Amino acid sequence: MSERLVERLQAALSAEHSAIFAYARFGVLLDKTGQKEARTGEETHRTRRDALLVQLADLKATAPVAQAGYALPFPVATPADALKLAAYVEDGVAATWRAALADAEGEVRRQILLAYTDAAVRGTRWRKLAAVIPATVQYPGRKTQ
Amino acid sequence: MTATAAATVTALAGCDLLDPTPDAPPPPDALMGLLAGTHALVSAYDAALAADTTLTTLLTPLRETHRAHAAALDAIMSPRPSPSAFTAATAAPVTGDRKAILKSLRTAEVSAAKQAVEACVATTAVRAVLVGEIAAARATHVEVLA
Numbered sequence: 001m002s003e004r005l006v007e008r009l010q011a012a013l014s015a016e017h018s019a020i021f022a023y024a025r026f027g028v029l030l031d032k033t034g035q036k037e038a039r040t041g042e043e044t045h046r047t048r049r050d051a052l053l054v055q056l057a058d059l060k061a062t063a064p065v066a067q068a069g070y071a072l073p074f075p076v077a078t079p080a081d082a083l084k085l086a087a088y089v090e091d092g093v094a095a096t097w098r099a100a101l102a103d104a105e106g107e108v109r110r111q112i113l114l115a116y117t118d119a120a121v122r123g124t125r126w127r128k129l130a131a132v133i134p135a136t137v138q139y140p141g142r143k144t145q
Numbered sequence: 146m147t148a149t150a151a152a153t154v155t156a157l158a159g160c161d162l163l164d165p166t167p168d169a170p171p172p173p174d175a176l177m178g179l180l181a182g183t184h185a186l187v188s189a190y191d192a193a194l195a196a197d198t199t200l201t202t203l204l205t206p207l208r209e210t211h212r213a214h215a216a217a218l219d220a221i222m223s224p225r226p227s228p229s230a231f232t233a234a235t236a237a238p239v240t241g242d243r244k245a246i247l248k249s250l251r252t253a254e255v256s257a258a259k260q261a262v263e264a265c266v267a268t269t270a271v272r273a274v275l276v277g278e279i280a281a282a283r284a285t286h287v288e289v290l291a
Contacts, residue, residue, distance in 0.1 A: 094281070101265070101273040109273060110266045117262075117281040124285040134206035135289050138213050140281040 001108070006061045008100035009052060012115070015096040016049040017066035022089045025072065026082035034083070034129060041086070041122055045093070048115055083130035090123030094141035116141065174222040179264045179276065182257050183215045184231040189253050193246045196239035200246065207250075207286050214279050221272065251290040258283035 020042060027038035056063040076085050097116035104112050120140035127135035174180075190208035193200060219226060239246055261280035268276050 098274065098277065098281075101277045102270045104273075105270075106266065109277075110262070113262060113265055113277050113280060116277060117258075117284045120281040121284050121288050124288045128289060133202065136206060136210065136282065136285045138210045138282060139278045140285060142278065 005103040013052040029082035086126040094119035098141035
């Protein structure tokens with residue numbers, strides 16, 4: 001596995017750490033449907049984090065640790081803020097996984113694509129819950145579009 | 146023909162200096178199937194939009210995404226597909242109510258997303274991001290059509 005791919009996986013782990021932190025912050029502001037979705041999302045990010053920890057350990061690569069706290073990109077005080085942050089977080093996670101696609105091959109690329117797609121779909125689901133139209137983007141995770 | 150001349154002909158042919166089929170077209174690009182599937186999706190959305198105008202807000206952005214993907218694929222393929230290659234790709238007229246139309250599109254997107262996943266895994270590093278983006282976008286379409 002290339003050094004570049006290891007760096008991409010380390011970046012993905014950092015993104016998963018921050019997503020887990022954010023879910024804990026915004027989840028409590030959501031309604032019942034949103035909270036259920038948030039629990040599922042947080043669980044998925046924990047699963048991805050754990051898989052990355054194992055993968056990086058197998059590669060004898062350093063695994064970034066979670067920070068005690070992360071600065072939120074905007075104030076989050078209402079359910080609408082929470083939905084906006086949820087989509088923002090998933091878009092960020094999607095971007096990180098997307099960036100790893102070109103550095104992987106075969107089944108590793110498939111695993112990265114799965115994580116990327118999962119975040120893209122969840123970001124779309126959050127925009128749908130927030131009644132954002134359209135809820136989709138042409139190129140998920142791409143910064144300029 | 147002298148023995149020397151015969152030997153020369155054999156040597157030239159053996160070195161592929163004389164191409165036996167100079168007009169043979171190059172093989173189609175490996176992403177041709179993905180591009181054809183993208184055009185088929187555009188046609189399916191065209192038919193759905195013609196059948197039910199109340200779906201315009203929901204379906205138009207999805208169709209435009211597929212159009213953008215077709216243009217992006219077209220731009221990187223070698224040889225470039227003929228502009229007329231997909232003009233005949235018209236979907237059958239859509240029948241049924243709104244629910245049936247959305248279900249049909251959803252089924253098409255699920256299948257198309259799987260096709261894009263396999264294309265992403267098989268393609269080159271240079272193309273992996275674009276094809277991966279297409280796979281992820283199709284999966285997000287399934288989400289909004291649910």
